[in-house]
Amino acid sequence: MSTKIGDRVKRSEDKRFITGAGKYTDDIRQENQAYAAFVRSPYAHANVKGIDASAAEAMDGVIAVLNGAQLTGDGIGNIICGWAVSSKDGSPMNMGAWSALATEKVRYVGDAVAVVIAETDALARLGAEAVEVDYEELPTVVKADKALAEGAPQIHENAPGNQIFDWEIGDQAATDAALATAAHITEVDITNNRLSPNPMEPRAAIATYDAAEEHYTLYTTSQNPHVARLVLSAFYNVAPEHKLRVIAPDVGGGFGAKIYIYPEEITCLWASMKTNRSVKWTSDRSEAFMTDAHGRDHITNARMGFDADGKIVGFKVDTIANVGAYMSLFSSAVPTYLYGTLMSGQYDMPAIHCNVRTAYTNTVPVDAYRGAGRPEATYLIETMMERAAREMAMDPAELRRRNFIQSFPHQTPVILAYDAGDFPKILQMAQESADVAGFATRKAEAASRGMLRGLGYSTFIEACGLAPSAAAGSLGAGVGLWESAEVRMNPVGTIEVLTGSHSHGQGHETTFAQIVADRFDIPIENVKIVHGDTDKVQFGMGTYGSRSAPVGMSAVVKAMDKVEAKIKKIVAHVLEADEADLVIEGGAVSVAGTDKQMLWHEIGLAAYMAHNLPEGMEPGLKETAFFDPVNFSFPSGAFICEVEVDPETGTTEIVQFTSADDFGTIINPMIVEGQVHGGVAQGIGQALLEQVIYDDDGQLLTGSYMDYTMPRADDLPFFTIDHHATPSPNNPLGVKGCGEAGAIGAPPAVINAITDAIGAEGLAMPATPMNVWRAIQAAKSSIAAE
Amino acid sequence: MANINITVNGKSVSKDVEDNTLLVDFLREDLRLTGTHVGCDTSQCGACVVHVDGKAVKSCTTLAASLDGAVVTTVEGVANGELHPMQTAFNDNHGLQCGFCTPGMIMSGIDMVNRYKADGRELTADAIRHELEGNICRCTGYHNIVKSIQDAAAKM
Ligand code: FES
Ligand code: FES
Numbered sequence: 001m002s003t004k005i006g007d008r009v010k011r012s013e014d015k016r017f018i019t020g021a022g023k024y025t026d027d028i029r030q031e032n033q034a035y036a037a038f039v040r041s042p043y044a045h046a047n048v049k050g051i052d053a054s055a056a057e058a059m060d061g062v063i064a065v066l067n068g069a070q071l072t073g074d075g076i077g078n079i080i081c082g083w084a085v086s087s088k089d090g091s092p093m094n095m096g097a098w099s100a101l102a103t104e105k106v107r108y109v110g111d112a113v114a115v116v117i118a119e120t121d122a123l124a125r126l127g128a129e130a131v132e133v134d135y136e137e138l139p140t141v142v143k144a145d146k147a148l149a150e151g152a153p154q155i156h157e158n159a160p161g162n163q164i165f166d167w168e169i170g171d172q173a174a175t176d177a178a179l180a181t182a183a184h185i186t187e188v189d190i191t192n193n194r195l196s197p198n199p200m201e202p203r204a205a206i207a208t209y210d211a212a213e214e215h216y217t218l219y220t221t222s223q224n225p226h227v228a229r230l231v232l233s234a235f236y237n238v239a240p241e242h243k244l245r246v247i248a249p250d251v252g253g254g255f256g257a258k259i260y261i262y263p264e265e266i267t268c269l270w271a272s273m274k275t276n277r278s279v280k281w282t283s284d285r286s287e288a289f290m291t292d293a294h295g296r297d298h299i300t301n302a303r304m305g306f307d308a309d310g311k312i313v314g315f316k317v318d319t320i321a322n323v324g325a326y327m328s329l330f331s332s333a334v335p336t337y338l339y340g341t342l343m344s345g346q347y348d349m350p351a352i353h354c355n356v357r358t359a360y361t362n363t364v365p366v367d368a369y370r371g372a373g374r375p376e377a378t379y380l381i382e383t384m385m386e387r388a389a390r391e392m393a394m395d396p397a398e399l400r401r402r403n404f405i406q407s408f409p410h411q412t413p414v415i416l417a418y419d420a421g422d423f424p425k426i427l428q429m430a431q432e433s434a435d436v437a438g439f440a441t442r443k444a445e446a447a448s449r450g451m452l453r454g455l456g457y458s459t460f461i462e463a464c465g466l467a468p469s470a471a472a473g474s475l476g477a478g479v480g481l482w483e484s485a486e487v488r489m490n491p492v493g494t495i496e497v498l499t500g501s502h503s504h505g506q507g508h509e510t511t512f513a514q515i516v517a518d519r520f521d522i523p524i525e526n527v528k529i530v531h532g533d534t535d536k537v538q539f540g541m542g543t544y545g546s547r548s549a550p551v552g553m554s555a556v557v558k559a560m561d562k563v564e565a566k567i568k569k570i571v572a573h574v575l576e577a578d579e580a581d582l583v584i585e586g587g588a589v590s591v592a593g594t595d596k597q598m599l600w601h602e603i604g605l606a607a608y609m610a611h612n613l614p615e616g617m618e619p620g621l622k623e624t625a626f627f628d629p630v631n632f633s634f635p636s637g638a639f640i641c642e643v644e645v646d647p648e649t650g651t652t653e654i655v656q657f658t659s660a661d662d663f664g665t666i667i668n669p670m671i672v673e674g675q676v677h678g679g680v681a682q683g684i685g686q687a688l689l690e691q692v693i694y695d696d697d698g699q700l701l702t703g704s705y706m707d708y709t710m711p712r713a714d715d716l717p718f719f720t721i722d723h724h725a726t727p728s729p730n731n732p733l734g735v736k737g738c739g740e741a742g743a744i745g746a747p748p749a750v751i752n753a754i755t756d757a758i759g760a761e762g763l764a765m766p767a768t769p770m771n772v773w774r775a776i777q778a779a780k781s782s783i784a785a786e
Numbered sequence: 787m788a789n790i791n792i793t794v795n796g797k798s799v800s801k802d803v804e805d806n807t808l809l810v811d812f813l814r815e816d817l818r819l820t821g822t823h824v825g826c827d828t829s830q831c832g833a834c835v836v837h838v839d840g841k842a843v844k845s846c847t848t849l850a851a852s853l854d855g856a857v858v859t860t861v862e863g864v865a866n867g868e869l870h871p872m873q874t875a876f877n878d879n880h881g882l883q884c885g886f887c888t889p890g891m892i893m894s895g896i897d898m899v900n901r902y903k904a905d906g907r908e909l910t911a912d913a914i915r916h917e918l919e920g921n922i923c924r925c926t927g928y929h930n931i932v933k934s935i936q937d938a939a940a941k942m
Contacts, residue, residue, distance in 0.1 A: 010877055010878065010880070011877065011880065013885075014876065014877040014882060014885075015877070016885075017882055017885030017888050017889075018861075018869070018873040018876050018877060018882065018885075018888060018892060019821070019861065019862065019865060019869070019873065020819070020820070020821015020822070020860060020861035020862040020889050021821065021862075022821070022885050022886075023820075024820075024823075024886065026820075026824075027814075027820035029818075198924055199884070199886075199924055200823075200825045200831065200833060200884065200886040200887050200922065200923065200924050200925075201823070201825070201884065201886040202824075202825070250884075250885065251884065252823075252884045252885065252886030253883070253884040253886060253924050253925055255924070284824075284826075284827045285825065285826040285827050285828065285831075286827055504884055505883035505884030505885070505925045506883070507883070670880050671880065673880075674880050674883060674925075674926060674929075674930060677926055677927035677928075677929040677930065678883060678924070678925045678926050678927045679927075680927055681926075681927030681928065682924070682927075704826070704827070704828045704830070705826050705828050705830035705831060705922070706828050706830065710922050710924070711927075711928075712918065712919060712921075712922060712928075713914070713915040713916075713918035713919070713921070713928040713931070713932060714912075714915040714916050714918070714919065716915075716927060716928055716929075718911070718929055718932070719927065719929055742927075
């Protein structure tokens with residue numbers, strides 16, 4: 001049976017997961033395995049005056065206690081940020097040193113100062129507790145605006161005033177001039193709440209050093225094992241690339257948190273060499289809250305100006321972004337090139353200026369979390385659009401329609417050039433499936449039960465498919481952002497595809513196989529997708545930024561083009577036919593209009609037997625390709641959220657959530673819908689439930705699932721999902737990427753709906769019952785005061 | 787240290803365990819049944835759910851030493867020659883993405899269907915959402931997990 005692009009093919013990888021046969025990093029056990037436990041700072045900011053490991057070293061089962069001085073002494077390099085962003089005055093960013101094990105100073109609660117290697121996990125933890133560290137406490141700062149204020153504690157010597165850079169994009173003079181002419185200005189002060197990504201599988205690593213070969217093997221929970229190997233080699237000097245194999249086996253979710261190379265992986269590798277043992281570390285959830293990079297955490301003032309017809313004339317944004325205690329891998333790019341460049345949204349804006357200052361604070365590093373910069377931009381734009389509509393007494397959908405970009409390509413004032421889309425169409429689809437026309441009736445019915453019903457929109461765009469390498473390089477990226485693939489047909493006619501994309505829930509083993517089965521018209525069972533091992537796959541940039549379909553699959557298509565070309569040459573030669581007459585169909589290549597054909601395995605055999613190949617052709621049937629996109633892809637969507645708020649308790653129920661997305665070509669609608677479900681759930685989590693809180697001393701108050709509210713099944717509705725495709729012109733399949741849309745678009749839709757229900761401005765995320773109730777009370781008292 | 791005799795996935799096992807050994811560690815480390823996962827340290831996420839004497843329990847908060855004579859079933863033990871209807875339903879309805887929460891979801895799902903059937907109650911979508919209070923999934927938004935359990939309930 002043939003499988004086509006667009007079919008709802010069930011996932012082939014499911015079998016191992018539903019039977020408990022998945023192989024995650026913590027499931028793997030190496031011979032001669034020891035365990036690592038980290039000695040972590042209980043203080044958010046302190047000088048390290050001394051480390052006394054003698055008690056721990058004397059404990060039974062403790063193999064070694066290792067510290068930062070030894071690590072740097074062995075030449076292990078500092079952890080780096082991979083994207084150089086300069087200030088608007090041209091000065092480079094002020095990056096402070098980050099050692100995998102802190103030496104002189106600790107800068108957040110959880111910063112590791114030493115590691116204990118022991119025979120068992122329990123002994124390693126006991127050993128870590130026995131290490132005595134002499135700390136000299138220093139004043140702390142945890143909020144980005146306070147960190148930039150006069151007199152704040154200085155966190156890194158080379159970042160005066162804790163500022164990393166002061167960056168801008170767009171045209172300030174033009175924007176100021178436009179705002180001066182505006183008939184109406186909407187202004188907001190808005191916070192984007194700090195989140196913890198929380199993939200359900202905690203991070204883990206097992207490092208093994210082979211002294212005879214001077215070779216390392218690392219199993220780890222990574223979204224991009226090749227990038228991990230590159231960085232571990234080129235920057236951290238663990239070992240050159242040919243002496244280091246990184247394997248990311250089954251990985252239980254990433255959402256950005258597993259992009260980076262953390263101190264623990266580096267330390268395990270180094271410790272395996274020091275102790276000549278395999279060294280395993282598995283994070284527990286408390287450690288994950290403390291040490292996994294967080295997301296979001298912006299404070300913004302913004303002004304959007306409109307003319308008398310409701311057309312946007314200018315948009316001015318001033319943001320402070322919290323980067324945490326150290327600059328993580330993409331920390332500089334997320335609040336700049338993944339944020340400021342999105343400020344045009346789906347709208348035709350003649351003038352934009354966005355200024356971003358980034359600050360060090362005594363908190364865990366902040367980096368990409370599903371959406372990364374684009375959710376922050378979308379939340380700002382979309383809550384402002386709806387507020388502006390209320391202020392100008394316009395229908396919020398109508399205000400959006402007046403401002404939608406209608407023709408493509410469209411050059412925004414903030415670098416990006418949108419390639420394709422149909423914004424009015426997807427908004428209309430969402431309105432129809434959400435039955436917006438019937439909303440007034442539903443609202444009246446809810447009111448009769450004493451409930452406040454509200455409806456909110458979010459019409460959003462994202463830049464995905466990271467990224468054209470040269471363009472990214474000109475903006476400071478430290479790596480190319482192409483993807484690679486190898487397609488090899490075996491002598492028996494089955495096909496293996498090796499891809500640098502990594503699947504940690506996205507279902508690549510099914511969707512990547514689907515595009516091969518579609519192209520060659522062979523059974524999907526005959527296609528195998530290999531990923532996640534640097535010894536098998538030639539190279540790869542991994543999975544993040546919704547790039548696996550637009551970039552990763554495109555590389556597979558390029559490799560298939562080459563395989564097909566060779567197949568046709570072989571068949572034309574063997575059948576003495578003209579290549580132009582050959583058709584690929586039904587597991588064979590046939591000569592059109594004749595009964596001459598070669599079955600798929602006959603072609604494979606012919607290529608490898610090499611008894612009868614065209615003159616000069618190499619044997620074998622295996623091709624590789626690198627795909628470097630010419631542009632980003634631009635998925636877009638329209639979300640409509642309908643809520644009921646109980647004015648007595650402030651509780652919000654999401655009664656309906658509707659999405660109409662444009663992801664370009666869809667390979668497998670079942671999987672795409674699953675991605676939207678998960679993304680929207682995370683967006684609703686941000687809007688209603690989730691919030692990382694540090695107290696003023698930098699202690700993490702939300703360090704477990706008792707305090708950090710994860711969305712659970714009864715917090716969420718069933719979702720209604722529609723698609724409309726305007727294929728991307730910039731890759732062979734016309735795909736755009738779908739992984740982040742939900743998390744990007746959902747928060748403003750939810751907040752807009754609650755605001756509509758309660759009739760009070762300025763509701764902050766997360767809209768907990770307490771926050772909503774307070775907003776209702778504040779609105780009541782301000783009405784009473786009028 | 788205690789010696790326990792228990793039945794795990796139909797096989798009897800006799801082992802010495804420390805008094806503080808958690809069932810999940812006994813399963814994962816001693817028996818190498820790694821289908822049961824650990825997603826938290828506060829008994830909140832349900833990645834570790836197994837059946838003890840036919841009832842769902844969180845193996846991260848159960849002491850192995852307390853289980854002498856018990857019958858334990860893990861996700862590795864629910865298929866009986868062919869996949870359990872709950873397993874098939876998760877595949878049919880795309881009820882999993884990364885798969886990490888899945889063993890716990892399947893074990894909780896089987897338990898809730900059994901309980902509702904025994905009581906003659908209807909397992910509605912709302913009831914499933916309520917019953918899943920102790921199981922966290924970060925990938926799926928629960929939409930397809932609820933559908934999977936509904937589908938399996940109709941077939942069990
Ligand atoms: S591991 Fe048992 S509830 Fe989380
Ligand atoms: S499928 Fe990934 S946590 Fe549920």
